[in-house]
Amino acid sequence: MDFLEIMRTRRSCRAFDPEKSVSREDLLKIVEAGRLSPSGCNSQPWKFIVVDSPEAKEKLCDAIVVEKGMTGAPWRHQVSAFIIFVEQSANVMPSVVAHYHDTQRFAPGDIGIACMNMCHEAHSLGLATCMIGMNDQAKMEEYFGIPQGKDVRLVLAIGYAADSSAPVNKVRKPLEEVCSFNHW
Numbered sequence: 001m002d003f004l005e006i007m008r009t010r011r012s013c014r015a016f017d018p019e020k021s022v023s024r025e026d027l028l029k030i031v032e033a034g035r036l037s038p039s040g041c042n043s044q045p046w047k048f049i050v051v052d053s054p055e056a057k058e059k060l061c062d063a064i065v066v067e068k069g070m071t072g073a074p075w076r077h078q079v080s081a082f083i084i085f086v087e088q089s090a091n092v093m094p095s096v097v098a099h100y101h102d103t104q105r106f107a108p109g110d111i112g113i114a115c116m117n118m119c120h121e122a123h124s125l126g127l128a129t130c131m132i133g134m135n136d137q138a139k140m141e142e143y144f145g146i147p148q149g150k151d152v153r154l155v156l157a158i159g160y161a162a163d164s165s166a167p168v169n170k171v172r173k174p175l176e177e178v179c180s181f182n183h184w
């Protein structure tokens, strides 16, 4: 598939086929797309925790429900596998620290890039994904042994779409609103 076609046809999936599981081989291809991703100063400030056992998935499903039962993934129990994106300390160049007084300035963006590349790789393999933004940090640490204070920035749900023929609905701001040349 042409790359722009991958971009046009990928969509966030919210209805997964609970009967079809994603192979470890495909999961590792997806992780490889993240591992190869660019990052500020090549700091690679991430750890990817792949969650595919029934017990671990049950815990993950609990950890993506936050206060008052709110969750971005009411469909979470249909999902074949998840990837947890944990932000690591970034080893960036001294000039970055001198300018921003912050080693983590680029890290959330880096994680977003890695996650997006994984979504596109998954789509090219015929798989469906959805990013999940909210999680309960304390439960993530407790269930998955994540060191205290290492932020879980994202969770990615991966599986087979329940209906892969569903139309892709891309709601996007018009080009003129989001892009200009040479000036604001």
Ligand SMILES: Cc1cc2nc3c(=O)[nH]c(=O)nc-3n(C[C@H](O)[C@H](O)[C@H](O)COP(=O)(O)O)c2cc1C
Pocket (backbone or CB within 6 Å): 010, 011, 012, 013, 014, 071, 072, 073, 130, 131, 132, 133, 134, 169, 170
């Ligand atoms: C940081 C981030 C967090 C997201 N969290 C959720 C979520 O919790 N639940 C959900 O259904 N979609 C979530 N999404 C998916 C967005 O809603 C989706 O990307 C957007 O509506 C555009 O649709 P598309 O991905 O199908 O092109 C998230 C996306 C991003 C980038």
